[in-house]
Each structure stands twice: as structure tokens, then as C-alpha cells.
Amino acid sequence: MALKTFFLASILSLATAKGFKASTFSYPAKQASFQSFVVQHSLASPPQGFTKVGPADAGSTVNLRIGVSSGNTAGLEKALLDVSAPSSAKYGKHLTKAEVNAFLAPADNALAAVQSWLSSNGLTGTPSSSAGHWLSVSVPVSKANAMLSANYQTYKHVASGTTYARTLSYSLPAEVADFIDHVHPTTAFTNPYARSPALSKAIASPVSANASPDSCNSSMTPTCIQALYGVPTTPATQYSNGIAVAGFINQFARRADLSNFLQSFRPDMSATTTFMTQKLDDGRNRQNASLAGIEANLDIQYTVGIATNVPISFVSVGNTFEDGGLQGFLDIVNFLLDEDDIPQVMSTSYGNNEANIPPALAFKLCEAYMALGARGTSILFSTGDGGVQGTQPQSCTTFQPSFPVGCPYVTAVGSVGSISPEIGSSFSSGGFSNLFSTPDYQHDAVAGFLKAQGTVNQGLFNASGGRGYPDVSAQGERIPIVSGGTPQPVAGTSASTPIFASLIGLLNDQLIAANKQPLGFLNPWLYQHPEMFTDITAGNNPGCGTDGFTAITGWDPVTGLGTPIFSKMQAAAGL
Ligand SMILES: *[C@@H]1O[C@H](CO)[C@@H](O)[C@H](O)[C@H]1NC(C)=O
Ligand SMILES: *[C@@H]1O[C@H](CO)[C@@H](O)[C@H](O)[C@H]1NC(C)=O
Ligand SMILES: *[C@@H]1O[C@H](CO)[C@@H](O)[C@H](O)[C@H]1NC(C)=O
Numbered sequence: 152m153a154l155k156t157f158f159l160a161s162i163l164s165l166a167t168a169k170g171f172k173a174s175t176f177s178y179p180a181k182q183a184s185f186q187s188f189v190v191q192h193s194l195a196s197p198p199q200g201f202t203k204v205g206p207a208d209a210g211s212t213v214n215l216r217i218g219v220s221s222g223n224t225a226g227l228e229k230a231l232l233d234v235s236a237p238s239s240a241k242y243g244k245h246l247t248k249a250e251v252n253a254f255l256a257p258a259d260n261a262l263a264a265v266q267s268w269l270s271s272n273g274l275t276g277t278p279s280s281s282a283g284h285w286l287s288v289s290v291p292v293s294k295a296n297a298m299l300s301a302n303y304q305t306y307k308h309v310a311s312g313t314t315y316a317r318t319l320s321y322s323l324p325a326e327v328a329d330f331i332d333h334v335h336p337t338t339a340f341t342n343p344y345a346r347s348p349a350l351s352k353a354i355a356s357p358v359s360a361n362a363s364p365d366s367c368n369s370s371m372t373p374t375c376i377q378a379l380y381g382v383p384t385t386p387a388t389q390y391s392n393g394i395a396v397a398g399f400i401n402q403f404a405r406r407a408d409l410s411n412f413l414q415s416f417r418p419d420m421s422a423t424t425t426f427m428t429q430k431l432d433d434g435r436n437r438q439n440a441s442l443a444g445i446e447a448n449l450d451i452q453y454t455v456g457i458a459t460n461v462p463i464s465f466v467s468v469g470n471t472f473e474d475g476g477l478q479g480f481l482d483i484v485n486f487l488l489d490e491d492d493i494p495q496v497m498s499t500s501y502g503n504n505e506a507n508i509p510p511a512l513a514f515k516l517c518e519a520y521m522a523l524g525a526r527g528t529s530i531l532f533s534t535g536d537g538g539v540q541g542t543q544p545q546s547c548t549t550f551q552p553s554f555p556v557g558c559p560y561v562t563a564v565g566s567v568g569s570i571s572p573e574i575g576s577s578f579s580s581g582g583f584s585n586l587f588s589t590p591d592y593q594h595d596a597v598a599g600f601l602k603a604q605g606t607v608n609q610g611l612f613n614a615s616g617g618r619g620y621p622d623v624s625a626q627g628e629r630i631p632i633v634s635g636g637t638p639q640p641v642a643g644t645s646a647s648t649p650i651f652a653s654l655i656g657l658l659n660d661q662l663i664a665a666n667k668q669p670l671g672f673l674n675p676w677l678y679q680h681p682e683m684f685t686d687i688t689a690g691n692n693p694g695c696g697t698d699g700f701t702a703i704t705g706w707d708p709v710t711g712l713g714t715p716i717f718s719k720m721q722a723a724a725g726l
Pocket of ligand 2: 437438439441442
């Protein structure tokens, strides 16, 4: 992977290359009188958990990201499916950066209209994606209110005390409304601290390095995982291969903890085996023991410690803009899309409730995952740790889908515990999106589950055509890590995700060594090869006063297709 330390550096050079600099592109000084506004998104009140503090300080700055409509999202989607369906002649022929950008780039007239609107407001949009379909401008609140016919107020997320400026409604002038998919931050009320429903919960149990049925039952070490799923311990050999581990909420992965972890749990590996750190949006990389982050350490220890010798990069995404995480989600994908050599796997153990995200922004983020998948990256996300309830209170009356796992172009990973048999974890989130429809690749799997389930949970979830998740699952209970020098067991789909990602990283190593293409977007391949999984048929994910969904024979919204069998995955990959 090419290493770029700062996102902005790469974007600025692009701005020059593509001629977006104000000096090289001229627009009519003042053209239309943008007067007729079209409402883009509005909410009756702030979502549960947020309260209004008062008007936002008119002089404070809002960093707006403007998502301009891509020229050909449908073409990109088709191209992605073409290179990802094993039956396709184009299978594995992933797209180059230029090919993907040609789909993502806005039509000339769209970009011209948007720049003209900005220019009439005395602004120039700076491209924040290499395809030029995301523009950023920084404006005072007063100007944002005028430009977007908005009413920015300061809102507080009560549980964390964090405040940010949001509006309950925003509009765009009719002249540009058709050319802009979404402007952020406007109506997104995500919780900046619980935006990781997948953060690990500690479960008290002894930590042990040995693999035996008894010890693995109480401590699911790397050795246990290798034995359970048949994961090779031999070092990977390909340096063009890579796994990117996404880090948010200012957590960093601590090298001393990794070394300590490897000594305890991978004594066959060199304790100096390490990873690369990339930073964007002023991401942190302090190495103090007292500030060590459990999530970041877990994610690094279960990639470096399972994907033996696969190059791993920790991407530390900052929290500069108090944006509830969504801007970071967007920036990391645009950052990777800007690289000539993309990581073949991206593992993320963070997410949000789908309902807190404006649909247009969810679709725009999903478009970014589509693009990265078309480049050949397998994108894995944890489903979350709130069962069917997500982060809602227990009194909830409908199940809450998670994002971005509802996007059909990411691979959603749930959790199981126990061994022989493995059982779906009660905390493991699973269900059906309210925004994204069931993709073709999982149509039969979802239909099979819904038929078998009958009327159970009727009315509590979207049974009419929503994308189902998880796709797969892996161990996520009693996982020992070292954080801040202290060994401790954790649990969560946060653990399952880097574990599954590591198996994909090892398969890619073998594929590259055999002169074959890496796996890329996984789902069509996964659903075509159910034999690659141990079908999990026990466990349920309670919430909202119900038992949640129940794991059954075949795909289910607790454990997906099941847990991996490495040798069968090798066979299905033609290894
Ligand atoms: C694993 O632990 C569970 C719960 O403590 C117990 O019911 C089960 O018998 C144990 N299995 C093995 C193989 O030790
Ligand atoms: C963490 O490390 C940085 C850099 O060494 C230091 O400036 C800072 O004071 C440390 N913070 C804590 C809480 O130890
Ligand atoms: C269920 O999903 C479909 C497909 O995305 C969508 O059209 C429909 O509105 C969803 N239903 C509900 C109740 O959210």
C-alpha cells in the first residue's frame, strides 16, 4: 500500500490536476437569483437522546461536505457486480482508479451548476474525493443558514454531553437540487461516542494461551481460532497484499500492547511484528499506556495476530469536525480510493443506527463502498452489539437496523460464542435494512429464512424486501487482548470482524502468490458457496422485549451463512 500521511496533501494536488482551482476555472460572477428552495431532508424533532441547547453561534464555522450526484452510479454498480460474480467473464478484473472515477465523477453540467451556486455565495468548493464528486466548503453558521435555508442550532447528545450544530431541515435552490445528493452535516444526528455499537464489552474470564476444548471454551485465543477454523499459522509472503484497519473516536493501536500480545498468544511469531499507521483528519497516534484504546488494540491484535505476516495498516481517522463519525466514514473511503494501490481488505468495527442517518447520506456512503469494492477491496463491517434493538432503549417498539451493514456492498460480520457447537451471540446485531433492498445474491437465502420464520416478530422489522445481515459470523466472545499493558477478555462483533477479515487477507496472500486476483467484494461469492461455512443453528439476538431472531438451518439474521472453514474457502477460491 502506498503510504500517504495526510489526506489533504493528496487532495490538493488533485485539485490542481483536475483544474478545480479558482484561478483556472472561471464561472459567471453572478448568474441566477437562487430563490426557490427545495426541501432535501427534514425531521420533526431531534432524535431521542438529543436536546436543543440554543441557537448555534452565528460566527462559528460549519465544514460542509457537498455530495454532488455521480455521473453514473448505476454503471458503477453493474461494473462492481460484473467483477464480483464468480460466474461472470469479468470476475476478478477489478477496476483501476481512473475507471472508477469515470463512473463517480459528476456530469460537467452538474458540477458547473454547483460551482456556480457556490460562486454566487462567494465560495469555491474544494474537491474532497479524487473523482471530484465531493466538495468541501467552510462557512459561518449564518451563511450555512442562508445557503441551505436551514436553522442550525446547537444540540447536545445527552449521554455523552457532546454538542454540535445541526438543523432539523435543509433545502437547496431548485437550480442545484437535482445535482446534489446530500450536504453534510445538516440533519444527521449520530452519537459521536456510541456510534460504535460494536465497542467491546468486557466479560470476566481467565486468559489462557493454550488451545484445548476446555481452555478455548473460556478463552478464545488466536491458537483456538486457528484450530477452530483451520487458519494457517505459516507466514504470508506477498507484500503487495494488505489489510486496512479503520480506527475512529481518537483511538490508536498501541505497539507495546501488540508486542506483549504476540509474546503471550503467538509465541511462534516475532514479537516485533508490527503494523503501519496512517492518519487522516488529524487522527491520533499517541502511544501512552494510559490512553490505549480497547477497540483499536483489539482490531490490530486480531489482524496482526491472525493474518500472520500480512501487511496491516491502522488508519487513524480524527474527530476534528464533531461530525458524529459520518465524515470520518466518508473520508477514509475517499482516502483509500485516492490511492493507486488499494488495500485488498478493509476491516471496520464501528457503526451507527440506520435511523439516525439521512437516507441520502446512507446511499452516498454506500456508493463509496461500491466504488472501493469495484477497485478490489473486500469491505468488512461489524453488525453491532445491541441485538435487534441497536442502541435504542429496551422500551423500543421496533427493531433498529445498523449502518453501514445495511449497504449491500459491504460484508456484515456477526458474532458467535461457545464451541462444538458454536452458538450465535445474544448481543450480535442482525436484521433487515429499512433503506436498502435485498440484493440478488442473497435473495434466496433471505426468502428461505422469512418463510421458515413465519409470523414471528411480524411488524417489528422490514420483512418486505430489506437487505438482510449479517452475511457471515465468527467468534466474538471471551477474546483475550492486551490494552494499556493489561491482558483482558473482551466480546463483541468488533472482535469477529478483524478475525474474519484476517482469513480473507490470508486467502488473498495465497491468491496473489498463485498469480490470481484477490477476492474483492465478497458477497456474491459467499452466497454462492455456503459449503465454506459451518451453518450455525443455535442462538438468538434479543431486544425490545423480544427474543429477537433465531439462528436456524441456512442463512439467518443472527449468524448469516455461518462461521468460516478455511480449507473450503481455499477450494472455492480455486486454491
Ligand atoms: C463450554 O462452556 C459452556 C458454558 O459455560 C458449557 O455449558 C459447555 O459445556 C462448555 N463446553 C465445553 C466443551 O467445555
Ligand atoms: C501522552 O504522550 C504524549 C507524547 O509523549 C505526552 O505529551 C502526553 O502528556 C501523554 N499524555 C498522558 C495522559 O500520559
Ligand atoms: C423495506 O425495504 C424496502 C426495500 O429497501 C423499502 O422499499 C421499504 O420502504 C422498507 N420498508 C420499511 C417499512 O422500511
